Amino acid sequence: xxxxxxxxxxxxxxxxxxxxxxxxxxxxxxxxxxxxxxxxxxxxxxxxxxxxxxxxxxxxxxxxxxxxxxxxxxxxxxxxxxxxxxxxxxxxxxxxxxxxxxxxxxxxxxxxxxxxxxxxxxxxxxxxxxxxxxxxxxxxxxxxxxxxxxxxxxxxxxxxxxxxxxxxxxxxxxxxxxxxxxxxxxxxxxxxxxxxxxxxxxxxxxxxxxxxxxxxxxxxxxxxxxxxxxxxxxxxxxxxxxxxxxxxxxxxxxxxxxxxxxxxxxxxxxxxxxxxxxxxxxxxxxxxxxxxxxxxxxxxxxxxxxxxxxxxxx
Numbered sequence: 001x002x003x004x005x006x007x008x009x010x011x012x013x014x015x016x017x018x019x020x021x022x023x024x025x026x027x028x029x030x031x032x033x034x035x036x037x038x039x040x041x042x043x044x045x046x047x048x049x050x051x052x053x054x055x056x057x058x059x060x061x062x063x064x065x066x067x068x069x070x071x072x073x074x075x076x077x078x079x080x081x082x083x084x085x086x087x088x089x090x091x092x093x094x095x096x097x098x099x100x101x102x103x104x105x106x107x108x109x110x111x112x113x114x115x116x117x118x119x120x121x122x123x124x125x126x127x128x129x130x131x132x133x134x135x136x137x138x139x140x141x142x143x144x145x146x147x148x149x150x151x152x153x154x155x156x157x158x159x160x161x162x163x164x165x166x167x168x169x170x171x172x173x174x175x176x177x178x179x180x181x182x183x184x185x186x187x188x189x190x191x192x193x194x195x196x197x198x199x200x201x202x203x204x205x206x207x208x209x210x211x212x213x214x215x216x217x218x219x220x221x222x223x224x225x226x227x228x229x230x231x232x233x234x235x236x237x238x239x240x241x242x243x244x245x246x247x248x249x250x251x252x253x254x255x256x257x258x259x260x261x262x263x264x265x266x267x268x269x270x271x272x273x274x275x276x277x278x279x280x281x282x283x284x285x286x287x288x289x290x291x292x293x294x295x296x297x298x299x300x301x302x303x304x305x306x307x308x309x310x311x312x313x314x
Contacts, residue, residue: 003196003305004084006104006197006198007095007096008099009201009276010207010271011047011214013200013290022294022298023095024056029057030057030058030060030097031084031087031094033080034103035098036100036241037061037063038062038063039066040066041229042241042244044226045218045227060083067233067236067239071238074106076106077103085192109191113183114183121175125167125171137163137167137170144174145179145180147181148169148180151181162240195284196286197286198297198300200289201287208269211265218243218264224257227244227251231248242268243264243268246263246264247260247264
């Protein structure tokens, strides 16, 4: 009876606070699956848990990598499963918390397998992108996997503006001779634990207010200076994220600081909307209002165990 209590929901909804309370209740530890919080050079802009919060419960995969380290969702899946195996030797429960849907899925169901592609292919694609721009990548994806291009255009058009993602799609298609999408939706891997998935949500107006307030707090805490410290590395994949891109445009003289801040708020709200779209497709989620009392959530977890004829916990 190994149980992974998984907490999902949009940014700024209160996932960290809930995870700490549940970690205390079950006397266990937290695994973060927020892909923006892996990097030690990014603290304010990724809303890394505060020192006080980190002291309240043991957290793993928080600022454990550098922006200069190549790190994929497949790497995370492997390392996080190893950590879970270690945690489950001490406790029947562990907590998974974060807003990166792809990383959550990698732990719960496994990541789709993609064949190895020769490095020379990626180098060629990278060189062509640097010469011709993102239009080259978009054209290559259209030609190699039109159905997936059309799918992204309808469901997630922002991805078609992400050169790192596009290069991955194109390299797999060109390197294997098969459409990238042909490797998606494979049979998922078996896990030696089961999951109880808790979702946090709020009315849109409330969530957007929390997001705007968080961005203002980030600016007061020194986000501009933090972004300036990594500005020279702005082309790194890890820095292609909300809160930094907008400030890089400010440093480049493209927009004012006031507009950059408003863009951060707007893009974070859009990000939260995409998160909810992803998570609402997740099966077997019990959704709670973000202000719901912790006791009700614990009771739901206990009831879930009882319904499956499992011993709750001591």
